[in-house]
Structure formats: C-alpha cells, structure tokens
Amino acid sequence: xxxxxxxxxxxxxxxxxxxxxxxxxxxxxxxxxxxxxxxxxxxxxxxxxxxxxxxxxxxxxxxxxxxxxxxxxxxxxxxxxxxxxxxxxxxxxxxxxxxxxxxxxxxxxxxxxxxxxxxxxxxxxxxxxxxxxxxxxxxxxxxxxxxxxxxxxxxxxxxxxxxxxxxxxxxxxx
Amino acid sequence: xxxxxxxxxxxxxxxxxxxxxxxxxxxxxxxxxxxxxxxxxxxxxxxxxxxxxxxxxxxxxxxxxxxxxxxxxxxxxxxxxxxxxxxxxxxxxxxxxxxxxxxxxxxxxxxxxxxxxxxxxxxxxxxxxxxxxxxxxxxxxxxxxxxxxxxxxxxxxxxxxxxxxxxxxxxxxxxxxxxxxxxxxxxxxxxxxxxxxxxxxxxxxxxxxxxxxxxxxxxxxxxxxxxxxxxxxxxxxxxxxxxxxxxxxxxxxxxxxxxxxxxxxxxxxxxxxxxxxxxxxxxxxxxxxxxxxxxxxxxxxxxxxxxxxxxxxxxxxxxxxxxxxxxxxxxxxxxxxxxxxxxxxxxxxxxxxxxxxxxxxxxxxxxxxxxxxxxxxxxxxxxxxxxxxxxxxxxxxxxxxxxxxxxxxxxxxxxxxxxxxxxxxxxxxxxxxxxxxxxxxxxxxxxxxxxxxxxxxxxxxxxxxxxxxxxxxxxxxxxxxxxxxxxxxxxxxxxxxxxxxxxxxxxxxxxxxxxxxxxxxxx
Numbered sequence: 001x002x003x004x005x006x007x008x009x010x011x012x013x014x015x016x017x018x019x020x021x022x023x024x025x026x027x028x029x030x031x032x033x034x035x036x037x038x039x040x041x042x043x044x045x046x047x048x049x050x051x052x053x054x055x056x057x058x059x060x061x062x063x064x065x066x067x068x069x070x071x072x073x074x075x076x077x078x079x080x081x082x083x084x085x086x087x088x089x090x091x092x093x094x095x096x097x098x099x100x101x102x103x104x105x106x107x108x109x110x111x112x113x114x115x116x117x118x119x120x121x122x123x124x125x126x127x128x129x130x131x132x133x134x135x136x137x138x139x140x141x142x143x144x145x146x147x148x149x150x151x152x153x154x155x156x157x158x159x160x161x162x163x164x165x166x167x168x169x170x171x172x173x174x
Numbered sequence: 175x176x177x178x179x180x181x182x183x184x185x186x187x188x189x190x191x192x193x194x195x196x197x198x199x200x201x202x203x204x205x206x207x208x209x210x211x212x213x214x215x216x217x218x219x220x221x222x223x224x225x226x227x228x229x230x231x232x233x234x235x236x237x238x239x240x241x242x243x244x245x246x247x248x249x250x251x252x253x254x255x256x257x258x259x260x261x262x263x264x265x266x267x268x269x270x271x272x273x274x275x276x277x278x279x280x281x282x283x284x285x286x287x288x289x290x291x292x293x294x295x296x297x298x299x300x301x302x303x304x305x306x307x308x309x310x311x312x313x314x315x316x317x318x319x320x321x322x323x324x325x326x327x328x329x330x331x332x333x334x335x336x337x338x339x340x341x342x343x344x345x346x347x348x349x350x351x352x353x354x355x356x357x358x359x360x361x362x363x364x365x366x367x368x369x370x371x372x373x374x375x376x377x378x379x380x381x382x383x384x385x386x387x388x389x390x391x392x393x394x395x396x397x398x399x400x401x402x403x404x405x406x407x408x409x410x411x412x413x414x415x416x417x418x419x420x421x422x423x424x425x426x427x428x429x430x431x432x433x434x435x436x437x438x439x440x441x442x443x444x445x446x447x448x449x450x451x452x453x454x455x456x457x458x459x460x461x462x463x464x465x466x467x468x469x470x471x472x473x474x475x476x477x478x479x480x481x482x483x484x485x486x487x488x489x490x491x492x493x494x495x496x497x498x499x500x501x502x503x504x505x506x507x508x509x510x511x512x513x514x515x516x517x518x519x520x521x522x523x524x525x526x527x528x529x530x531x532x533x534x535x536x537x538x539x540x541x542x543x544x545x546x547x548x549x550x551x552x553x554x555x556x557x558x559x560x561x562x563x564x565x566x567x568x569x570x571x572x573x574x575x576x577x578x579x580x581x582x583x584x585x586x587x588x589x590x591x592x593x594x595x596x597x598x599x600x601x602x603x604x605x606x607x608x609x610x611x612x613x614x615x616x617x618x619x620x621x622x623x624x625x626x627x628x629x630x631x632x633x634x635x636x637x638x639x640x641x642x643x644x645x646x647x648x649x650x651x652x653x654x655x656x657x658x659x660x661x662x663x664x665x666x667x668x669x670x671x672x673x674x675x676x677x678x679x680x681x682x683x684x685x686x687x688x689x690x691x692x693x694x695x696x697x
Binding site: 062063064065067118134138139141142143147148151152153154155156157158159161162163164166167168169170171173174 | 492540
C-alpha cells in the first residue's frame with residue numbers, strides 16, 4: 001500500500017478545503033484524490049485528479065467487490081499516473097465521459113447506478129482502453145497481498161510448515 | 175574422461191533439455207558410464223529458491239520466449255502469446271508438474287485399431303504396447319516414488335478431495351482415491367513426506383514431489399559423467415555430408431554462440447521447442463528440417479482435452495490447503511463410444527490461489543457475474559478434466575518468420591483446432607464434473623475453459639513405418655541414426671493420462687537402448 005498516502009491525520013474539513021466532492025465516494029483537489037471520509041488519499045502527478053477518480057470508479061465497476069475498500073482499487077490503477085501513459089488515459093476517460101453525457105449523465109461518475117455505468121463499459125468493452133484497464137486489474141487488484149485475506153485466501157504456507165498440522169482436511173460439513 | 179567436457183569432444187551424448195525426458199535420460203546414461211553434456215536453456219532453481227506466490231513463481235520459472243498462436247482453441251484468444259505453461263529451468267517442467275503418475279491403458283497404445291477411423295483424426299497405433307512398457311513403468315514408479323504403486327501408500331485427502339470424493343460417491347463413481355502421485359506420502363529416497371503446503375505448481379519447497387532438478391540431475395552429476403550447462407539455449411543441430419548429426423550450436427547466457435560436438439544428439443525440449451529445433455536446423459541436404467522425410471515434424475500436436483470445473487458451496491472448503499492434485503475419479507477414463515466420443519478422461523482435484531483464479535476462472539470475464547464467484551473463493555472446490563484428444567495433421571508447430579525470438583530465429587506458431595471428438599468429450603466432462611459437485615450441494619458451478627497447455631505432445635511422433643512419423647520404437651529418428659527424440663513429442667497418441675510417467679518410462683528405456691547400442695558399436 002505504499003502508493004497510498006495515509007491522510008488519516010487530516011481532518012475532513014482540511015481535506016474539503018479547496019476541493020470538490022466527486023461522485024459519492026471521492027473528493028478531488030489540486031493534485032490529489034481522497035476518500036470522502038478521509039480514510040485515504042492519493043497524490044496524482046501526471047493525470048488530472050478527476051481522471052484518477054474516474055479510473056478508480058471504473059475499476060470498481062469492472063471488478064465490484066462490496067467488501068473491498070476503494071483504497072485497493074486506487075492502488076490497482078495508481079500505476080497509470082505517469083507521463084508516458086497520461087495522454088492515452090486522459091483520452092480514454094474523456095471518451096467514457098462523452099459516452100455518459102450522450103446518455104444524459106453529467107459524466108461517468110455522475111451516473112448514480114452501477115448498472116448505468118456498466119452499460120457504458122459494455123458499450124466500450126472491445127476498446128483497447130477498456131481491455132488495458134481490465135487486464136491490468138487482474139493482477140493489479142487480485143495480486144495485492146493485502147487483498148487476499150478479504151477473500152479468505154491465506155497465501156504462502158511454507159514458512160508455517162504447510163497445513164499438515166493446520167487444517168488441510170479440517171472441514172466437517174461434508 | 176570426466177565432466178566437464180570439451181566443446182570439441184565428439185564422444186559425448188548431447189541431451190537438449192533437462193526435464194522429465196532429458197533430465198532422466200541424462201542421469202540414466204551417466205549411471206551407465208556414458209559421457210553426457212546436457213544443455214539447458216534455463217537456470218538452476220532448487221527448493222530453497224522456489225516461491226510460494228503464483229505470479230512471482232511464474233516469473234521465475236515459466237518459459238516466456240516469443241510464441242504465437244492460431245486456430246479456434248480458446249487459448250489462442252485468451253492467452254495468444256502463451257500457448258503453453260511450461261518451465262525454463264534445470265529439471266524443466268518437473269518443477270511445475272502436479273505429480274499425477276498414471277500408466278496408459280492397454281488400448282491407448284492401439285487407438286487406430288481400437289477406435290477405428292475417426293474422421294479428421296490422424297490416429298495411429300504405437301509401435302509398442304503396454305506389456306512391453308510394464309517393466310519400464312515399474313522402474314519409473316520406483317524412481318518417482320509414486321503412491322499406490324509398489325508398497326507406497328496413498329496421500330491423505332485434503333478438503334478439496336473430501337468434497338470431490340463425497341460427490342463422486344453420491345453420483346455412483348467407484349474408482350475414486352487420492353491418486354497415484356509422485357509426491358511422498360512417507361519419506362522416500364532421501365525426500366521428505368508431503369507437508370500439505372499447496373503450491374505444488376510453484377516447485378515443492380520440501381522436495382516431497384519428485385523433480386529431476388533435485389534427484390536425477392545431481393545424481394547424474396555425482397557420477398562424473400554428466401555435465402549440465404545452464405543458460406545454454408540450443409539454436410541448431412549440425413550434420414555432416416553423410417547426414418549424421420555431429421553437434422549442436424547453442425547460445426550461452428551472454429548470447430555468445432558455441433558448437434558442442436556430439437556422438438549422439440537427444441532432443442528433449444518439449445513438444446513445441448523440439449520440432450521447432452528440427453525445423454530451424456534445415457539445411458541444403460534437409461530443406462524441410464531434420465528427420466522430416468515424412469513431413470510429420472511439428473504435426474499432430476496434442477494438448478489433451480482439458481477444462482476445469484469449480485463449484486461454490488454454502489460453507490468453506492479452503493481448497494488451496496494441501497496437495498494440489500491428490501484426488502482422482504477414473505470411472506470415465508474407459509473407452510466407451512456410447513457416450514458420444516472415443517477415448518476417455520480423468521477427473522482430478524485442482525486448486526488455484528486467488529491470483530490465478532482471477533486470471534483463469536473466466537479469462538476476459540468481468541462484472542458481478544465474475545466477481546460474485548470470487549467473493550465465494552473460500553467456499554470453492556475445484557477439479558481438472560484431462561482426456562485424450564485426437565491427433566490432427568493440421569494441428570501443428572510451424573516456424574513463424576514474422577515473429578523472431580531473442581536470437582533472431584523464427585518463433586514457433588502453435589496452431590490448434592478442437593476436433594469434434596474433443597468438444598464432445600469436454601461437454602460430457604463438464605456435465606459430469608458439475609454433477610459431482612451438485613450431488614453434494616453446490617450452489618453454483620463453473621465450467622472453466624482450458625488453461626495454456628501443460629501437456630504438449632505428439633509433434634515428433636513414434637511410428638512403425640518411416641512414412642507415418644518421425645521416430646521409431648526407441649525414439650530414434652527414422653532418418654538419422656544418431657538423432658533421438660526423448661520427450662513427449664514422441665507420443666503417437668496422447669491417452670487420457672497425465673503424460674510424465676510415460677515420458678520418464680520411455681526415457682529410462684531409451685537410455686538402456688542407447689547405452690546398449692553404443693557398447694555394441696552400432697551408434
């Protein structure tokens with residue numbers, strides 16, 4: 001999680017000073033995206049903060065897990081915040097927002113229902129932008145060790161001697 | 175002369191590849207006093223080096239050189255640059271394999287006779303049979319320490335097996351057990367018993383699973399007759415004016431090329447690289463590649479009918495705990511055309527960790543249909559389906575002159591179309607696999623598509639007649655007496671069973687033959 005700045009010490013009031021509520025989940029300000037409850041915040045350098053907030057929402061809509069907090073989705077897309085990819089990401093997100101506006105929403109994140117956002121994503125499923133974001137999430141999200149316990153997955157076991165004495169055959173409901 | 179050997183030493187047997195075929199052959203020859211230089215494209219990793227982390231281990235071990243794909247198989251769409259999931263390291267894919275060690279059934283050596291003409295299939299009987307192979311299977315099982323053979327007991331069943339077994343029995347299956355596995359159920363041959371760690375596919379950190387990397391290879395080296403050269407990637411096999419092979423050209427880890435002279439060359443680079451090497455060795459004398467007078471080099475590529483079934487239950491399973499593949503249902507492995515296909519299939523327990531489950535459950539899938547499946551990861555059980563696929567002449571490895579590897583050589587293209595028999599078998603296997611789990615209360619089941627191929631077979635196949643295949647009953651090429659094929663590419667047909675035990679048995683047998691012919695002065 002080293003890519004996420006911990007702003008837990010920052011008050012909600014501090015955070016909101018000079019920033020905008022962005023959809024339900026995020027606030028964006030100059031050079032950062034943050035959770036509305038200030039649980040986390042991320043510095044953004046090459047991308048517009050609104051673009052990063054849109055990417056985070058898009059990541060959640062592609063692989064929605066209601067028990068997985070936004071900071072893991074943010075970590076999964078943080079890597080796109082670089083000068084080499086910024087133009088391509090900005091244009092992909094702009095296309096997504098244009099599609100949303102064509103359906104009467106203010107923007108992609110302005111669409112309140114997940115199903116409306118998913119409809120927009122389905123319509124661009126074949127695009128290289130969508131496939132790059134989706135493909136990157138397969139490892140970007142699910143290969144975060146911090147995410148594994150949220151799914152019950154225990155990771156490596158050699159250092160603990162395997163499961164021979166730790167429940168390799170412990171289910172009793174079958 | 176003792177190892178290491180000189181590049182100009184033309185008395186050595188050169189073995190290309192150090193996996194189940196090459197690694198075993200190299201050791202067996204060395205034990206008999208034959209001088210061997212084994213050239214391995216990858217590096218050397220031992221149990222301390224293996225990593226209990228799916229993607230990190232994949233980066234450490236997988237063969238990731240340039241490859242391309244074509245055909246209607248789903249792997250070409252989902253993993254277009256990764257047709258096969260095999261290993262580039264000393265020990266080859268025996269680091270990654272699951273350990274399932276099954277003998278072929280008698281009829282599987284005689285499919286042309288047993289199945290008759292199957293339209294579009296290039297079936298052929300093996301020039302050998304089960305009776306001839308039985309003593310070699312016995313030696314192979316003793317070498318690998320296969321459970322439920324000899325006096326070796328079975329592995330204990332893990333959670334994934336308990337669910338699988340209960341479902342199988344409810345469905346009426348009889349031949350259900352924790353498998354014949356090259357994973358120790360008790361300490362054996364200086365290797366520890368299985369500690370139920372999981373991560374069998376990432377290299378066994380206990381050494382409980384047999385791998386050539388820490389058994390045959392060091393034992394061969396200890397004789398003084400075997401030199402293993404790591405990061406030695408063979409580019410070409412050279413021959414003289416008489417058509418006999420005289421050595422091989424390889425690139426070392428810095429890309430510098432060397433020629434190692436040889437009395438005999440044995441190719442064991444797995445079923446994509448082995449035919450590719452023969453094709454890349456084309457010369458004025460052999461314009462279609464070495465040993466290719468039949469035109470069969472690279473053809474009849476088989477990868478087994480495969481698929482998986484995962485199922486979600488209302489209670490935890492924790493399938494990742496313990497041995498990855500110690501569980502089998504063998505009732506469907508028989509040949510019974512009343513099911514709508516020839517040949518049969520095995521059902522074997524399988525677990526993936528969360529990172530690989532996300533990648534392989536439904537490649538390309540997204541949205542809540544996909545994520546609610548992963549939400550239930552802890553409550554999942556899983557099995558792999560593996561059955562005989564039909565050899566087809568058009569399923570083949572060719573040289574792709576538009577895609578070059580890191581040495582500037584044409585990369586292999588792997589073309590595969592499913593045969594209607596493969597599709598009928600897969601559909602049947604999905605249905606049965608889902609029924610196994612539904613019988614014990616699965617709330618949701620997933621017929622999961624094939625992964626990149628782990629069983630690559632048939633591209634230099636064994637035949638009685640030179641016109642039908644590439645090698646004879648000893649794995650010796652029909653065209654060139656001192657050129658042998660020593661891996662799964664010699665398989666005439668694929669059978670339903672996981673191939674490693676048969677590759678090992680053939681390698682032990684081939685070593686016996688080669689050493690005998692050398693001492694008689696025939697080679």
